[in-house]
Amino acid sequence: MPVVIESRRKKAETVAQRWPGATVADVTSKGPEPWVRFSPFFPHGGIPIPNTSHDTAASVEGLWQGLKVFEKEDIDPKKWAVTDMRNIKRAGASRGAVRGHRFGVGSGTLLGYREARFRIYLPAYAWVLKNRLAREIERLREVARAGTVVLLDYETNADVEDLSRPLSHAALVRHFLEETWPEQPAN
Structure with missing residues (x-):
């Protein structure tokens, strides 16, 4: 193949x-x-947010960006609802440096980039491939x-x-x- x-x-x-x-x-x-x-x-909808019981995201990127934590800003659940594939990314000096990704809503666990890739991004993208x-x-x-x-x-x-x-x-x-x-x- x-x-x-x-x-x-x-x-x-x-x-x-x-x-x-x-x-x-x-x-x-x-x-x-x-x-x-x-x-x-792409806004498939219904993508489970890892380590979270009820919330879902429209897209994998929205999920990833929404769980990103900065020095001056925590998660942004609004990113989970973006369906037009625009303005999903979160960056900028005003937020400060990226500290990691929160491992679910309300979690005290902050994952580093590598661990977040394996525990958030890969499972979310695999879910889309299997289910959507x-x-x-x-x-x-x-x-x-x-x-x-x-x-x-x-x-x-x-x-x-x-x-x-x-x-x-x-x-x-x-x-x-x-x-x-x-x-x-x-x-």
Whole structure:
């Protein structure tokens, strides 16, 4: 099952030359239907917030950004309700440095970046792949059985342990298709 990750920033001609005959799926928030549904910004709705009994988020990115904690600002539950894929990111000098991610609503546990990636982001994205994108996953598997699939993403970091760059969600799609989902190593 040949599934490769390429940068969406590359020219379409460059990708086509490198992967002749491949099916190209832009899985970013700028991609076409149905592939845009793989974007972490896509508002699937009902995504469980880890370590929280009743609250859910519309998107994986909204969940991730909403649980982010800064020096001068705690979680922002409004991010869980964003459905237009805009203004989800939280940053800025006025909030201070990022301290971590809160492990659920009302939790006193503040996770570092690596642990938050494994305990918040990966479970939330896996939930979406299993519960909201089963039909699209099967379609990608069928296409991959017939030939190469190129997944376009803005980020190309496929190593969940590489914290120096944002993680490619296209790489997570590949892991899911290949049944090689990254598990958090025992400490």
